[in-house]
Amino acid sequence: xxxxxxxxxAIICTIIWYKNAPQNDMKVGxxxxxxxxxxxxxxxxxxxxxxxxxxxxxxxxxxxxxNDFYLGLSVVALGLVIWLVILxxxxxxxxxxxxxxxxxx
Amino acid sequence: MACFLVPVAEAVVTTVxxxxxxxxxTESAGSKPGSGKGRFETENKVPFSRKLKWLSNMxxxxxxxxxxxxxxxxxxxxxxxxxxxxxxxxxTAEMLAEMATVGVSMAVLVTAVWGxxxxxxxxxxxxxxxxxxxxx
Numbered sequence: 001x002x003x004x005x006x007x008x009x010a011i012i013c014t015i016i017w018y019k020n021a022p023q024n025d026m027k028v029g030x031x032x033x034x035x036x037x038x039x040x041x042x043x044x045x046x047x048x049x050x051x052x053x054x055x056x057x058x059x060x061x062x063x064x065x066x067n068d069f070y071l072g073l074s075v076v077a078l079g080l081v082i083w084l085v086i087l088x089x090x091x092x093x094x095x096x097x098x099x100x101x102x103x104x105x
Numbered sequence: 106m107a108c109f110l111v112p113v114a115e116a117v118v119t120t121v122x123x124x125x126x127x128x129x130x131t132e133s134a135g136s137k138p139g140s141g142k143g144r145f146e147t148e149n150k151v152p153f154s155r156k157l158k159w160l161s162n163m164x165x166x167x168x169x170x171x172x173x174x175x176x177x178x179x180x181x182x183x184x185x186x187x188x189x190x191x192x193x194x195x196x197t198a199e200m201l202a203e204m205a206t207v208g209v210s211m212a213v214l215v216t217a218v219w220g221x222x223x224x225x226x227x228x229x230x231x232x233x234x235x236x237x238x239x240x241x
Contacts, residue, residue: 037166
């Protein structure tokens with residue numbers, strides 16, 4: 001479930017990136033790299049787990065599935081937080097700088 | 106257990122190489138007359154440092170999220186020795202074995218995917234360069 005959640009997040013982010021390309025004001029590319037990287041790593045994890053459990057891998061307990069989905073959502077949330085921090089620090093639109101250094105009339 | 110440490114190590118190496126490559130590219134671009142920032146864009150060639158950054162971004166991003174998963178499962182803790190498996194010799198051996206199998210496979214797969222991306226990008230660059238004289 002964690003792998004699936006991350007793969008879907010990666011696909012959605014890639015579609016958003018492609019739709020807005022070549023403009024990269026929102027730095028969605030960061031999210032794409034992050035989620036695709038994590039998806040590939042969890043794919044390896046899933047392959048090793050499949051090699052160990054065989055067909056049992058595809059029939060997880062509902063509680064385990066729920067926990068994995070919860071983890072997947074938390075991972076997506078963490079990814080979004082990391083992206084937001086990078087976006088605000090790099091501030092490609094200059095919004096943060098303008099707001100901070102705006103002189104009051 | 107600590108499989109994400111292998112991609113982290115690779116990420117550190119690729120980041121250092123990407124920085125070195127970028128400074129070398131900037132130097133060589135600056136020494137040529139009539140060249141500079143944006144030169145690569147006009148020639149339809151992506152600089153190697155940028156391509157390497159794709160790999161380091163994937164490795165850093167993936168490792169960060171994977172590290173969170175390890176915290177979730179209680180395998181990484183915020184106190185010394187940070188890895189729960191490191192406190193027991195038997196578990197340490199198991200952890201090292203996992204790093205050597207799962208961790209290395211993760212790094213290899215991410216690098217292999219990046220390699221495929223490089224091949225596709227190179228083909229696209231060649232195609233764009235071929236099409237350029239026809240446009241001019």
